[in-house]
Amino acid sequence: MTHADDSKPEAKPQADANWKIEKGRINQSVVSWCFNPMPVEELARVAAAMGLKSVELCDPKHWPMLKSLGLTCAIGSTHGFVKGWNHKENWDYCRERMTSVIEAAAAFGCPSVITFSGMKGDLNGPEGDETGKRNTVEGLKTILKLAEEKKVTMCLEMLNSRVDVEMKGHPGYQCDTIEWAADVCNRI
Known part of the structure; x- marks a missing residue:
């Protein structure tokens, strides 16, 4: 980054068009x-x-x-974060996308693929949280053997649900704490 004269209030950082990684470590x-x-x-x-x-x-x-x-x-892209494993009606869609991308990742040499719990929808409160976890665990188990055989790591994405600002928050997303994500992973 190069910076314009800081004494001017309108000065903004500008990217150096010739910038390149030098050491590559x-x-x-x-x-x-x-x-x-x-x-x-x-x-x-x-x-x-x-x-x-x-x-x-x-x-x-x-x-x-x-x-x-x-x-x-x-890391390969699979299904989006809205429709995830926490709702059984999404399983066919998630499994189809995950299968396709896991197979492509193995052939290409991509070491991992992303996956998502999905939005809570009607899965609110402690009972809804438990149902969402149980469904996510059961759903991921349906694709686990393929991922293991292909040596591709599935990464469950945790997203911030507490901030309602574009590109910063995902209100209503279920896997929104490290405890929730860890519990799902431990159950698998």
């Missing part, structure tokens, strides 16, 4: 959706030019392009 990655509406292809070209190692959470259809640029995908 840290494997740095960038999350694709954070840069919407920038196309993944453009983001990948910029990431490669900067010396990043990965563009993550992008659809497997982009992985061959990443490879052609010398990049990888640190």
